[in-house]
Amino acid sequence: MSWRIVGAVTRWEPNARGRLEQAALELFGEHGYEQTTVDDIARRAGLTKRTFFRHFADKREVLFGGADEFKQLFVDGLTGAPASAAPLEAIAVTLEAVADAFHDRRELARRRQRVIMANAELQERELVKLAGVAAALAAALRERGVAEPAASISAETAVAVFRNAFERWVAAADRRELPELIGESLDALRGVTAGRR
Amino acid sequence: MSWRIVGAVTRWEPNARGRLEQAALELFGEHGYEQTTVDDIARRAGLTKRTFFRHFADKREVLFGGADEFKQLFVDGLTGAPASAAPLEAIAVTLEAVADAFHDRRELARRRQRVIMANAELQERELVKLAGVAAALAAALRERGVAEPAASISAETAVAVFRNAFERWVAAADRRELPELIGESLDALRGVTAGRR
Numbered sequence: 001m002s003w004r005i006v007g008a009v010t011r012w013e014p015n016a017r018g019r020l021e022q023a024a025l026e027l028f029g030e031h032g033y034e035q036t037t038v039d040d041i042a043r044r045a046g047l048t049k050r051t052f053f054r055h056f057a058d059k060r061e062v063l064f065g066g067a068d069e070f071k072q073l074f075v076d077g078l079t080g081a082p083a084s085a086a087p088l089e090a091i092a093v094t095l096e097a098v099a100d101a102f103h104d105r106r107e108l109a110r111r112r113q114r115v116i117m118a119n120a121e122l123q124e125r126e127l128v129k130l131a132g133v134a135a136a137l138a139a140a141l142r143e144r145g146v147a148e149p150a151a152s153i154s155a156e157t158a159v160a161v162f163r164n165a166f167e168r169w170v171a172a173a174d175r176r177e178l179p180e181l182i183g184e185s186l187d188a189l190r191g192v193t194a195g196r197r
Numbered sequence: 198m199s200w201r202i203v204g205a206v207t208r209w210e211p212n213a214r215g216r217l218e219q220a221a222l223e224l225f226g227e228h229g230y231e232q233t234t235v236d237d238i239a240r241r242a243g244l245t246k247r248t249f250f251r252h253f254a255d256k257r258e259v260l261f262g263g264a265d266e267f268k269q270l271f272v273d274g275l276t277g278a279p280a281s282a283a284p285l286e287a288i289a290v291t292l293e294a295v296a297d298a299f300h301d302r303r304e305l306a307r308r309r310q311r312v313i314m315a316n317a318e319l320q321e322r323e324l325v326k327l328a329g330v331a332a333a334l335a336a337a338l339r340e341r342g343v344a345e346p347a348a349s350i351s352a353e354t355a356v357a358v359f360r361n362a363f364e365r366w367v368a369a370a371d372r373r374e375l376p377e378l379i380g381e382s383l384d385a386l387r388g389v390t391a392g393r394r
Contacts, residue, residue: 086391087388087389087390088389088390091389123325124321124322124324124325125321127321127324127325127328128320128321128324131324149361149362149365149381149382149385150385150388150389152361153357153358153361153382153385153386153389154385154389156353156357156360156361157353157354157357157386157389160350160353160354160357161350163353164346164349164350164353165346168346184346185346185350188346188347188350188351189350189354189389189390190390191284191347192284192285192288192347192350192351192354192386192390193284193285193386193387193389193390193391194283194390
């Protein structure tokens, strides 16, 4: 929720955060991330700069503001796996839950990915984000009683599988949905250790 | 090899690169990466600043100057695996070759790791380096006829296994050598997909 002062009236701007995100991704795509200013984003969204800063610290946060929630999706997803689940089963349950959170965000995810891929600094930030997810997931696995190095290897593997499927999901060429692509990546992982090529 | 002009005489500085690396890692550890200058490094190594810049573009390159060779170790290591090798077997052969290149560098690797872990920017650079290794290894696997997504998943997995073992190798607590730790990480990977906890 967002309120804007208009004269003496405080006005609520419905879904300001979503509109700002949408506007920012459009502009990053049209003019490039570097060339887009917070002013541009606010104007495109039909909101004020002040409203922008109520939701995001800067334009980079439009792309990474959800990093903590993203990490939490993995940790929470893992709690959905029974305590007796083997690592791969726990990973599958976790990734299914994460995929769920993205099911209506494919177009936004595609736009975001294009912006990230065009900028080396943003790619680094994305790697840091994913490393943070793997560390949090490894900690959650240890809490479930998984020993090291299995916990870290499972967590890294889970993130690699997710990223692999996600990158194919946001690529224009593939029309399949994220859960199916995750299933395919998990099969590939099984193949790595099962002696298949 | 390095030559230094002394008066009218060009003098060869034996192992200048190694001495500069050693001096830099000592100083980064003693005073911190940020606080250490190229002047300090050259002085500690008993060499000139000019000699430093003949070997490294800046002090960060002392830590990352070997990134291309590191990547090549993986790609070359893979060529040692028979064409018929299953992915996990190819990964094991690859990582054995990479470990070989580090066998007399444990103390340097420890010092380097401590410097990296103390600096967020250097950690990002390290993640970028490892992502580059995974991408190169995936390309090499595709050239061997491994299809996607198996090639990328195998490559990401190989890098995760290596990093996991390497981090334990440079941790002071573990006295085992890198090949043994890699074997343990590979076993953990097998456990992820084999239903073991």
